[in-house]
Amino acid sequence: MPPMRLRRVYADGPFGQIHFQSAGEGRPLVLLHQAIMASGQFDNVFAPLVEAGFRPIAIDMPGFGLSDAPANPPAIADYARCVAPVLDALGVEKAAVAGHHTGALVGTEFALAAPERVEALIIHGPMIMPEDERQALTDDICGREKAFAAGPEGAHFVHVVKIRDWLANGTIDPERMTDYVVQAMQAYRLGAYWYGHAAAFAYRHEEPLARLSVPTMLLTNTGDQTHPWALQAREMFPHFAFAEVEGGGIDICDQAPQEWAQAIITYLQGLA
Numbered sequence: 001m002p003p004m005r006l007r008r009v010y011a012d013g014p015f016g017q018i019h020f021q022s023a024g025e026g027r028p029l030v031l032l033h034q035a036i037m038a039s040g041q042f043d044n045v046f047a048p049l050v051e052a053g054f055r056p057i058a059i060d061m062p063g064f065g066l067s068d069a070p071a072n073p074p075a076i077a078d079y080a081r082c083v084a085p086v087l088d089a090l091g092v093e094k095a096a097v098a099g100h101h102t103g104a105l106v107g108t109e110f111a112l113a114a115p116e117r118v119e120a121l122i123i124h125g126p127m128i129m130p131e132d133e134r135q136a137l138t139d140d141i142c143g144r145e146k147a148f149a150a151g152p153e154g155a156h157f158v159h160v161v162k163i164r165d166w167l168a169n170g171t172i173d174p175e176r177m178t179d180y181v182v183q184a185m186q187a188y189r190l191g192a193y194w195y196g197h198a199a200a201f202a203y204r205h206e207e208p209l210a211r212l213s214v215p216t217m218l219l220t221n222t223g224d225q226t227h228p229w230a231l232q233a234r235e236m237f238p239h240f241a242f243a244e245v246e247g248g249g250i251d252i253c254d255q256a257p258q259e260w261a262q263a264i265i266t267y268l269q270g271l272a
Contacts, residue, residue, distance in 0.1 A: 003043035006056065008066075011089035014081045016068025019060040021046075026055030027268070028095035030083060032103030033058070034125070034250065035196025036145070037183045038065025041100065044257035052265045057095065059086055061106065063192025065183065073195050076102075076203045080109035087117060096268055098122035098219075101226065101250065102200045111214050120215040120271055122264055123240075124252075125226040126233040127205040138201040145194035160184050168251050176254055209237055217241035217267045221248040221256070241267055 006021035021039050029049060033041040039058035049056050061079045063069035070078060083106070087095060096119045099107030104123040111118045129137075150156050164180050165172065172180070187193045218240050220230035234242050243263040248255040 004046040004050065005043075006046060006058070009089065011085045013062065013067075013085040014078075015062040015070040015074075018062070018068075018082050018086055019066035020086050021056070021058045022090060023050050023055045023057075026050065026053050027272075028087075028090075028092045028119075029054045029056055029264070029268070030086070030095050030097045030107075031056055031058040032083075032097065032099035032106045033061065033064065034101035034103055035200065036064070036187045036193060037180070038067075038186060040065065040179055040183055041253055043179070045253050045261040048258050048261035049265065052261075052269075054265070054268070057086060057090065057092070059083065061103070061196070063190050063195050064187050066186065069190040069192040070195070074199055076105045076199050077109045077113070079106045079196075079199065080113060083110045084114060084117065093117065094119050096120045096122070096264075098264055099124065100253065101125040102196045105200055105203050105205060108205065108208050108212065111212055111216075112208055115213050118214045120217070120268060121212065122217050122219050122267065123209075123233075124219040124221075124230075125224065126209065126218065126229050127200060127203055127226075128229045128232050128236070134201055138198075142194055142198050142201065145197060148188065148193055150188075156188075157181050157185070164251075168249055168255070171249075171255055172251055205233075206236070209233065215241075215271055217243060217264075219243050219245075219260075219263055219267075221245040221252045221260070223248045224250060224252065243267060 010017045031042045038060045042058045060067040097107045104125045111121045160181050220227050245259045
């Protein structure tokens with residue numbers, strides 16, 4: 001069965017047009033994707049969220065998907081400036097916000113900048129790590145992304161597939177893997193291929209987490225590369241709610257979409 005498709009809309013933002021997908025009604029829930037993907041990351045969680053009475057609002061952050069790119073590499077706070085214009089365009093005063101990896105950092109910054117507009121924050125993938133690990137990841141991932149270039153006979157497409165297939169341990173079918181390549185190439189086409197991870201690895205998450213005033217849940221899955229960081233954040237911020245999905249990896253929204261969505265549904269329904 002194909003994933004649920006939402007209405008596609010544009011709003012004017014600080015870096016040009018912002019593309020997003022939204023359901024027509026329900027309790028508003030902003031979804032913020034990981035780099036290098038786009039709002040399509042959440043294709044397979046839209047249906048369970050809508051069925052539970054939520055209104056997913058999945059945003060292509062600037063430079064990803066169909067949103068215009070910033071003229072210069074942005075910081076996480078710059079990405080966060082794309083959320084309010086989308087809510088304004090929909091006439092939504094307040095929404096829950098769920099972010100995955102880079103999107104989790106963006107959600108944190110939006111909750112700090114406009115707490116009156118955030119019903120609750122779900123953070124999947126806090127950025128808490130030693131500086132040597134941060135530098136190693138920056139050199140590796142950002143270095144490879146900055147050097148990424150189109151090759152003959154679509155060799156760069158194959159390169160993306162091989163990396164993503166390795167990260168997913170072969171659990172993502174070829175049809176869905178095609179979506180991953182398309183989303184990555186949208187960022188490459190806009191010259192923003194490396195922007196998201198560069199902003200993420202430059203972001204120190206501990207102090208912003210300590211300043212959050214909105215209800216917050218840490219969400220993780222045991223196979224995610226960020227899982228150890230989530231466990232550390234749980235120790236540092238025991239007042240945050242915590243939920244854990246078994247297995248998966250960075251593609252948990254496809255590997256266990258029902259379980260991932262249900263963790264968010266349970267938390268937000270509990271708040272209500």
